[in-house]
Amino acid sequence: MAHQPGTKRGRPGYDQHSMLVVAVEAFNEFGYDATSIGTLAARLGTSKAAIYHHFSSKEELLELALDEALTALEGVLGDEQADEGTASDRLALVVRGAVHVLVNKLPYVTLLLRVRGNSDVERNALERRKNFDRAVTQLLSEARAEGSIRSDLDPSVAERLLFGMINSIVEWYKPKSPEDAARLADDVIAVAFDGLRVPR
Amino acid sequence: MAHQPGTKRGRPGYDQHSMLVVAVEAFNEFGYDATSIGTLAARLGTSKAAIYHHFSSKEELLELALDEALTALEGVLGDEQADEGTASDRLALVVRGAVHVLVNKLPYVTLLLRVRGNSDVERNALERRKNFDRAVTQLLSEARAEGSIRSDLDPSVAERLLFGMINSIVEWYKPKSPEDAARLADDVIAVAFDGLRVPR
DNA sequence: CCTACCGATCGGTAGG
DNA sequence: CCTACCGATCGGTAGG
Numbered sequence: 354m355a356h357q358p359g360t361k362r363g364r365p366g367y368d369q370h371s372m373l374v375v376a377v378e379a380f381n382e383f384g385y386d387a388t389s390i391g392t393l394a395a396r397l398g399t400s401k402a403a404i405y406h407h408f409s410s411k412e413e414l415l416e417l418a419l420d421e422a423l424t425a426l427e428g429v430l431g432d433e434q435a436d437e438g439t440a441s442d443r444l445a446l447v448v449r450g451a452v453h454v455l456v457n458k459l460p461y462v463t464l465l466l467r468v469r470g471n472s473d474v475e476r477n478a479l480e481r482r483k484n485f486d487r488a489v490t491q492l493l494s495e496a497r498a499e500g501s502i503r504s505d506l507d508p509s510v511a512e513r514l515l516f517g518m519i520n521s522i523v524e525w526y527k528p529k530s531p532e533d534a535a536r537l538a539d540d541v542i543a544v545a546f547d548g549l550r551v552p553r
Numbered sequence: 554m555a556h557q558p559g560t561k562r563g564r565p566g567y568d569q570h571s572m573l574v575v576a577v578e579a580f581n582e583f584g585y586d587a588t589s590i591g592t593l594a595a596r597l598g599t600s601k602a603a604i605y606h607h608f609s610s611k612e613e614l615l616e617l618a619l620d621e622a623l624t625a626l627e628g629v630l631g632d633e634q635a636d637e638g639t640a641s642d643r644l645a646l647v648v649r650g651a652v653h654v655l656v657n658k659l660p661y662v663t664l665l666l667r668v669r670g671n672s673d674v675e676r677n678a679l680e681r682r683k684n685f686d687r688a689v690t691q692l693l694s695e696a697r698a699e700g701s702i703r704s705d706l707d708p709s710v711a712e713r714l715l716f717g718m719i720n721s722i723v724e725w726y727k728p729k730s731p732e733d734a735a736r737l738a739d740d741v742i743a744v745a746f747d748g749l750r751v752p753r
Numbered sequence: 754c755c756t757a758c759c760g761a762t763c764g765g766t767a768g769g
Numbered sequence: 770c771c772t773a774c775c776g777a778t779c780g781g782t783a784g785g
Binding site for chain 2: 493
């Protein structure tokens with residue numbers, strides 16, 4: 354910020370972040386490639402040049418949006434590492450944290466999960482996601498060594514199925530109350546750890 | 554077919570289906586929108602006009618590919634309805650069948666799962682997916698009424714989490730042997746029904 | 754921030 | 770007369 358907080362100078366237009374919010378919405382609706390800067394300008398009620406005032410390229414919009422999601426997800430791992438509990442407890446903490454990030458950063462995570470690696474920005478984001486998945490796989494291995502996670506299945510397959518379930522939330526979740534998000538995290542943990550079958 | 558099977562006339566080029574296979578690969582690699590007919594022609598080693606000989610539009614390529622995935626998935630429901638077992642048994646049959654369709658029709662299902670509804674063809678495909686999901690939700694309700702599925706969670710949330718896990722397979726599965734696909738189906742059923750925790 | 758544009762490439766089609 | 774194309778180019782629109 355180059356000027357005092359709270360003061361407004363120049364036109365009462367968009368700042369970088371409020372423009373990013375609209376852009377990410379459009380990217381999720383039409384797909385990143387299919388969203389032209391022209392379409393975006395129309396949505397914002399500005400010109401294309403107005404967008405290039407805040408961002409140097411279409412890809413910078415994508416990069417900033419992906420970073421928002423990845424920083425939040427990586428933060429969940431930071432919380433976990435500080436914990437003193439068993440691997441199983443820390444795993445539950447990561448699952449709960451990831452569900453909350455998905456819900457709180459829904460549009461950014463949605464965009465992240467659709468990245469395919471078609472550019473350096475996308476490949477970099479995929480690399481950060483891979484590191485996250487590796488850390489969770491490691492946690493699953495530890496929980497398995499503890500005897501709290503079933504041993505008849507490969508930890509990396511388990512990780513993919515677990516986060517396949519978690520990540521799919523972006524496909525259908527409609528933001529409601531914070532209690533709703535906590536309930537969803539409980540449901541995910543219940544299904545992931547104990548399955549759909551009635552608890553025996 | 555207008556001529557005898559086995560006979561070849563004209564150039565030994567692509568037929569509609571072999572061209573579709575290459576197109577679907579490209580759509581999954583770059584995204585449907587980001588894949589131009591020109592790029593496709595380059596991959597095929599043909600001209601754009603050669604593609605338009607076999608397909609009336611780019612969208613017809615998408616439509617035929619999506620239909621291949623949807624027909625296979627709908628077939629799984631047909632198998633289930635013929636079964637005489639409990640709802641729980643039929644649900645397991647659908648899960649196993651869906652995993653096999655994902656593996657056997659991997660590129661087509663991958664494409665289907667990335668459809669966002671940006672055209673009539675895409676919206677029609679989403680409608681057929683919704684009908685599939687509705688049928689599975691109904692099956693989960695029946696299994697719950699039977700007492701075989703936990704009752705502390707909404708059947709439609711359960712369906713979304715279950716198929717979120719199943720569908721995520723397209724993000725990482727690399728086709729290997731048929732035994733491998735059967736093993737994957739077993740793993741999915743184990744995690745979905747009994748969870749990651751050690752069986753008590 | 755706007756208007757006025759650029760080099761290039763898009764999906765699709767012509768005649769042969 | 771068929772299937773399977775080619776070289777060239779159309780009117781519009783993309784990101785910048």
